Amino acid sequence: MEDAEILIVAYGLAARIAHRAVDLARSNGIRAGLLRPITLFPFPEKRLRALSRQVKGMLTIEMNAGQMVEDVRLAANGKIPVEFYGRMGGMIPTPEDVLKKIMELGNYSPVIKSGKTPKLSNKKSKVTKVAKAAKGQTV
Numbered sequence: 001m002e003d004a005e006i007l008i009v010a011y012g013l014a015a016r017i018a019h020r021a022v023d024l025a026r027s028n029g030i031r032a033g034l035l036r037p038i039t040l041f042p043f044p045e046k047r048l049r050a051l052s053r054q055v056k057g058m059l060t061i062e063m064n065a066g067q068m069v070e071d072v073r074l075a076a077n078g079k080i081p082v083e084f085y086g087r088m089g090g091m092i093p094t095p096e097d098v099l100k101k102i103m104e105l106g107n108y109s110p111v112i113k114s115g116k117t118p119k120l121s122n123k124k125s126k127v128t129k130v131a132k133a134a135k136g137q138t139v
Contacts, residue, residue: 004033006106007051009072010061011037013092018061021098032102040068048075055080057105061098062086081105 001007006025010018015036025032035051037044052058057080060069069084076082085101087093102108 001033001035001051002054003031004054005031005056006033006102007055007058008032008034008061008098008102009037009048009058009068010034011040011068012063014061014063017093017095018098020095021061021102024095024099025102028099030102030106030108040071043071043075045071045075048072049077052076052079058082059098059101059105060084060086061093063092064088 008018008022015034018034019036022032022034033055035044035048048058052075058072058076060066060072060082062068062084064086065088066084066086069082069086073082083101083105085093085098
């Protein structure tokens with residue numbers, strides 16, 4: 001995370017998805033990092049404040065209406081943009097969804113510096129398969 005330009009903040013299941021998205025971002029030349037709070041109380045405000053001096057932007061990934069994003073914004077104290085990406089109602093974001101949001105936040109075009117297009121897998125992730133199966137869709 002020392003060289004990260006974009007910091008993803010996520011906890012619980014969303015953190016596992018964000019971890020994979022960070023891997024995808026890094027494999028495409030995007031310097032992303034992940035902070036996964038173990039608990040939300042006490043909130044890691046000091047750590048986030050310190051990280052806000054090192055990164056260009058933060059993105060919170062949540063499976064709710066954004067209960068954590070305001071705490072992250074308060075910790076960043078307006079120094080950098082803090083964006084929110086969330087899903088509610090049991091909808092699970094895919095790592096590819098999160099990667100697209102990372103690219104939007106960092107103003108990365110679909111073609112990365114290396115000239116390669118982002119490696120968005122054609123394979124459906126296990127998370128996507130589970131989500132579709134829960135809806136009764138074919139996977």
